[in-house]
Amino acid sequence: MKISLKEAEKFHGHLGPWLVLGLLAGSLALKKLKSKKYFGIEVRVFGADRKPKSCLIDGLQLSSGATYGKGNIKKFKGKKINIVFLKNKQKLTLTLKDIILEKLLQIKSHRESELLAKRLYRMDSNQIFDFKLS
Ligand SMILES: [Zn+2]
Numbered sequence: 001m002k003i004s005l006k007e008a009e010k011f012h013g014h015l016g017p018w019l020v021l022g023l024l025a026g027s028l029a030l031k032k033l034k035s036k037k038y039f040g041i042e043v044r045v046f047g048a049d050r051k052p053k054s055c056l057i058d059g060l061q062l063s064s065g066a067t068y069g070k071g072n073i074k075k076f077k078g079k080k081i082n083i084v085f086l087k088n089k090q091k092l093t094l095t096l097k098d099i100i101l102e103k104l105l106q107i108k109s110h111r112e113s114e115l116l117a118k119r120l121y122r123m124d125s126n127q128i129f130d131f132k133l134s
Contacts, residue, residue: 022059046078
């Protein structure tokens with residue numbers, strides 16, 4: 001089930017586009033890998049070590065159920081945002097489409113950030129992420 005923006009905001013403390021991107025990425029990955037939530041999936045996040053990009057990680061924990069407490073999500077340094085999901089021997093890599101990165105760079109205020117968060121939430125994930133399954 002899709003996590004609502006309210007639930008996400010309650011957990012994270014504020015609503016922003018990176019949080020929403022994490023929500024969408026986790027849901028998309030469970031679908032593509034036909035994985036259950038919480039267990040059996042491992043998440044590796046590259047290039048999201050600073051705010052606001054790191055807000056992505058909270059969205060990912062909520063949607064994929066992989067958490068720091070269980071140790072099945074980890075973050076790594078990286079120049080580009082790259083989210084890798086592992087299930088058994090399958091590997092799914094998600095990256096953000098350039099058009100989405102451009103939108104994120106254009107944010108100038110708190111209000112714009114909330115608006116983009118809401119807009120992304122309603123978008124089809126295939127318009128946001130490029131993916132590679134191997
Ligand atoms: Zn945040």
